[in-house]
Amino acid sequence: MHKASRVLAQGADFVLLGPERTMLTAAVPVLSVCAVRTGCGKSGVTEYIWEFLNRQGIKAVVIRHPMPYCDLSRMRVERFATMEDLDRYLCTVEEREEYEHLVAKGIVVYAGVDYEAILREAEKEGQVILWDGGNNDFPFIKPDLEIVVLDPHRSGHESRYHPGETNFLRAQILVANKVDSARKEDVEVLKRSVRTHNPRAAFIQTASRIRVEKGDQIRGKRVLVIEDGPTVTHGEMRYGAGFLAAQQYGAAECVDPRPYAAGSLRIIFANYPHLEKVLPAEGYFPQQLNDLETTIRQVPCDWVLVATPIDLSRLIKIDQPSLRVSYRVEDWEGPKLSDSIKGFLRQKNLID
Structure with a gap:
């Protein structure tokens, strides 16, 4: 609020527009999936819901929060249905991390900058719209059901950051994801926070199952872990799914990438000193991709564990043997998210 203070000191107004003033209204049912911090596993929850809707015979499309990193004039309405669409729109690594894993499952994703036009196109294609929120923002489209994802690895952050x-x-359903890898005491802290601040919300726990195909190959080996960039940079996580996978599959060591960082990656590590054992996948511009490739090549390791949601080998050359880390949201003990979604669909007369 320092900028607000400066504005007010000059006698001007500082206004935060609220959801009711800014949300568009859709002609079809809308479920929103947002989060309290980046890296909570929100997009995995979006996948979970889309797959459940698909099993019910309901066609859903995803509208993604904007990622305006490029030429806005060509980003008015973007529709991603194939990997070629990602290339055609010249998507950055950060955009691909949000779109690619959905497109790979056959999910159509809309994004861009003109959300009135985006919404009208999505309405033509889907019986239900899934809002996949970003930057921890509230939805641009008025949801009929608001689902918000929490992270027990960062208990307390749900009340510490805006928005x-x-x-x-606001949430009607709060999903504590990653409970399978979190400490029980941190999950309990999260439960108390929910009871204190939003007791009317349904509280559901999910696991984020980590898998590495042929992961036994890294047992006893030195690995370089590449994590989803936003999660471990401004998301303030010291580690992500890649580091947990290295532990799970018995790697001997996660090599510190900092001494081998090239170009812009040196600046990243300087800005985020909490990063010690993982390399963030950064690629906002071509030179940064080159820096990422150079950094990976310079790290002395037996294997590279790629835990970003995208196929990084489509963008850069990785000389060392590499394995991809995947993670999937699954039900945990207690109430099931699928049961809540089923109840919503019945309310909307979409299923019997």
Whole structure:
């Protein structure tokens, strides 16, 4: 609020427009999936819901929060249905991390900058719209059901950051993801926070199952872990799914990439000193991709574990043997998210 103070000191107004003033209204049912911080596993929850809707015979399309990193004039309405679409729109690594894993499952994703036009196109294609939120923002489209994802690895953050706290307080369903890898005491802290700040919300726990095909090959080996960039940079996580996978599959060591960082990656490590054992997948511009490729090549390791949601080998050359880490949201003990979605569909007369 420092900028707000400067504005007010000059006698001008500083206004935060609320959801009711900014949300568009859709002609079809809308479920929103937002989060309190980046890296909570929100997109995995979106996948879970889309797959459930698909099993019910309901066609859903995803509208993604904007990622305006390029030429806005060509980003008015973007529709991603194939990997070639990602290339055609010149998507950055960060955009691909949000779109590619959905497209790979056959999910159509809309994004861009003109959300009135985006919404009207999506309505033609889907019986249900899934809003996949980003930057911890609240939805641009008025949801009929608001689902917000929490991270027990960062208990307390749900009330510490704006606008994630807004999502936390508005949510009708709060999903504590990654409970399978979190400490029980941290999950309990999260439960108390929910009871204190949003007791009317349904509280559901999910696991984020980590898998590495042929992961036994890294047992006893030195690995370089590449993580989803936003999660471990401004998301403030010291590690992500890649580091947990290295532990799970018995790697001997996660090599510190900092001494081998090239170009812009040196700046990244300087700006985020909490990063010690993982390399963030950064690629906002071509030179940064080159820096990422150079950094990977310079790290002395037996294997590279790629835990970003994208196929990084489509963008850069990785000289060392590499394995991809995948993670999937699954039901945990207690109430099931699928049961809540089923109840919503019945309310909307979409299923019997």
